[in-house]
Amino acid sequence: MHQLTIEPGRAEHHYWKDLWKYRELFYFLAWRDLLVRYKQTLVGIAWAFLRPALTMMVLTVVFGKFAKLPAAGVPYPILVLCGMLPWQFFSTALAECGNSLVHNSSLVSKIYFPRLIVPASSVIVSLVDFMVSASILALVLLWYQYLPSAHIFFLPLFVGLAFAAAFGVGLWIAAFMVRYRDFRLIVPFMVQIGFYITPVAYLYREVVPEKFLLLYALNPMVGVIDGFRWCVLGGQHVLYWPAQAITVGWTVLLITTGIWYFRRVERTFADVI
Amino acid sequence: MDHSVITVENLSKRYIIGHQRAPTDGVRHVIEAAVRSPFRWLRSRNQEKKAQREEFWALNDVSFDVKRGEVVGLIGGNGAGKSTILKILSRITEPTKGRIQLEGRSASLLEVGTGFHPELTGRENIFLNGAILGMSKEEIKRKFDEIVAFSEIEKFLDTPVKRYSSGMYVRLAFAVAAHLDPDILIVDEVLAVGDVTFQKKCLGKMQEAQARSRTVLFVSHNLSAVEAFCTRGIVLSKGRVVFDGPTKPAIQHYLDSLRGTRPPSYGDVIDLCAFGSRPDRYPPQLRTLRLYDETGRPLGGNLSAGAGMKATIHVELEQPAANVNAEISFLTLDGDRVCTASSAYEKCRDESRLSGSVVFRCEIPSLPLVAGDYKLNVGLYIGQTEADLVEDAARVAVSWSDYYGTGVAPMHGVFLLNNRWAVATAADMVLA
Known part of the structure; x- marks a missing residue:
């Protein structure tokens, strides 16, 4: 017979067990968000493809043609895509994750489930979007007849890193957002600033002065994008190890503290949301 | 189990x-x-x-x-x-x-x-x-x-x-x-x-x-x-x-x-002389009010919707008078009058002169009120003139009952209307 005891602090005990028990709800929420994302749109999922394609063109023209930033012998669109795809994934995941609890407030205040499911499933949705968008990279590589190096097999590793970084930051924002709706305004601002201080549309090794390189690399997305370029561009692009170390460090820190903080405050979500 | x-x-x-x-x-x-x-x-x-x-x-x-x-x-x-x-x-x-x-x-x-x-x-x-x-x-x-x-x-x-x-x-x-x-x-x-x-x-x-x-x-x-x-x-x-x-x-x-604590007016024998709500100009001629359920047992302040009730009003007339009538009216707690029972409505009412101690017996076969609390006013009339009045003399809590025998009855409004319905589609009407 199924038994359940409700006591102060009890939810803490079987938190991870509950998380496993509610995995089906997790799938359903992700499935719902995917379904809803492109409902009542004319071209549907093609938006996941169109958006990066158009952005790529604009960035190539502005940074490659107008600003004539160095490309180190790589077709500029490829260079841009390697930065833009992970960045778009990170920024949309971050925004969706941050808003997820507030958007699902009716669920949070009416039904019990480990709240961690909500931000997690929202990041999954962004990941699916990213997968679709990534196909544009394959097309562009074909167009330029550019053969990526064997490093490409390490790509999932960096996708995972981007995922973890987005989830870590997203958890903090989601938890804060429940009480402080200011983050609804802060997040778009963060994303906008982030775009410029992240090597989305340029090769930072060519642009950022050597002595500021380490400071620049404090942005966790620098390591991720560096990794993406290393995977796709191969030999000509050398991995900048300090950036990698910083990114991994950040990610581990953000995820652990994010989960810790989230769990600490989640019991009060229903009361304050 | x-x-x-x-x-x-x-x-x-x-x-x-x-x-x-x-x-x-x-x-x-x-x-x-x-x-x-x-x-x-x-x-x-x-x-x-x-x-x-x-x-x-x-x-x-x-x-x-x-x-x-x-x-x-x-x-x-x-x-x-x-x-x-x-x-x-x-x-x-x-x-x-x-x-x-x-x-x-x-x-x-x-x-x-x-x-x-x-x-x-x-x-x-x-x-x-x-x-x-x-x-x-x-x-x-x-x-x-x-x-x-x-x-x-x-x-x-x-x-x-x-x-x-x-x-x-x-x-x-x-x-x-x-x-x-x-x-x-x-x-x-x-x-x-x-x-x-x-x-x-x-x-x-x-x-x-x-x-x-x-x-x-x-x-x-x-x-x-x-x-x-x-x-x-x-x-x-x-x-x-x-x-x-x-x-x-x-x-x-x-x-x-x-209601907070139950006021004394929920009792079954109510001493009408004790009410301060009586207008000063009236000498207390209404003396006691007794409430019973339909079987004659003391009411106890509760009545299920649609059930009947009985009341007796004891009056001490100051002077002999003809055309004396007593009435009980039911009001919502907000003070809206819902209905009135009066001996004046009785067909063969006693119009002869009355004096001294008089008892009015009232029987209400069915009180189809929506569940809720009601207050009772008791009044005495001589001819067309109000001779005595006690407001909020008693209260009755009407509880929900299956009045229509269907398991549903309104919780809003004041009284339970007797009603019959027939439902037909347009096609049925043509056939009929």
Whole structure:
């Protein structure tokens, strides 16, 4: 017979067990968000493809043609895509994750489930979007007849890193957002600033002065994008190890503290949301 | 059968209603506070907290247990703690103290259609909502046809629910919930929605659950629904259990508590001389009022809707008079007159001269009033002139009854109208 005891602090005990028990709800929420994302749109999922394609063109023209930033012998669109795809994934995941609890407030205040499911499933949705968008990279590589190096097999590793970084930051924002709706305004601002201080549309090794390189690399997305370029561009692009170390460090820190903080405050979500 | 499936022990829930709480909800205020008194945190923190925060115990040491197959109604006014109990039972918030032991799968319906997404179709929402309420995918697949049949929306299964009428929406939502089939069902006000037939269908579903010895915990402001289903009532007031027992007395207890303490005018023999509400100009000619139920037993202040009652009014006339009439009028607590019983309406009334001590006997075969409290005014007329009047002489609590024999009767309005209906489609009319 199924038994359940409700006591102060009890939810803490079987938190991870509950998380496993509610995995089906997790799938359903992700499935719902995917379904809803492109409902009542004319071209549907093609938006996941169109958006990066158009952005790529604009960035190539502005940074490659107008600003004539160095490309180190790589077709500029490829260079841009390697930065833009992970960045778009990170920024949309971050925004969706941050808003997820507030958007699902009716669920949070009416039904019990480990709240961690909500931000997690929202990041999954962004990941699916990213997968679709990534196909544009394959097309562009074909167009330029550019053969990526064997490093490409390490790509999932960096996708995972981007995922973890987005989830870590997203958890903090989601938890804060429940009480402080200011983050609804802060997040778009963060994303906008982030775009410029992240090597989305340029090769930072060519642009950022050597002595500021380490400071620049404090942005966790620098390591991720560096990794993406290393995977796709191969030999000509050398991995900048300090950036990698910083990114991994950040990610581990953000995820652990994010989960810790989230769990600490989640019991009060229903009361304050 | 006498196995406890819900055991609640010393349950308490505290909320902090800080008077400073609301303005701190925003980063600006946090920063502002920090800037205004940057060293505040150095000061005694406890003192600060005490000054700003006020504790509010939404539940205070609540204990009860529910046996398998019981349908328990939680009754209480706003802020009594009903919703808090449900929230804790559904694990939305944690208790501050105490514990609850639940045996068996429980499902809570704090709202129908929780998690329905307007953009998704009916079909998609059945799966989503089922998952949210705790059904597995297999289970939903198995019950899918049954759910659709119950909701009567087959035709619109692939239409986004945002295009549904509110009735369809609720039907679909309830259909999913009704097929949860848990051992313990926790329901909050779900029946307040939908049309009457659908409500009946839902109630039927709940009774079915009870028949299969499911346990139901039901919260509603609809006392008639509570009386119709629940086998037991628990009355909450200010976070405490104030009554726990059979449904009828529980409802009565709740109604009594609404009035505060029962005024003396609820007695069966009312000394009309003692009322200060009598206008000064009248000498007290109305002496006593006695109230009985239809069988002649003292009324006790309670009457079920549609039941009859009897009253006797004892009058001491100052001087002999002809055309003397007594009347009893029923008023709502707001003071609106509902109806009046008067000896003046009697066909063969006594118009001869009366003197001294007179007793008027009144019989009301049926008082079809909607459940609620009513006050009685007693008046004396000589000819067309009012000779004495006692306002709010007595009160009668009319309780819900199955007046129409259909299990449904209005909770609004003032009196129960006798009515008959025939329903025919246009096609039937042509054939007829």
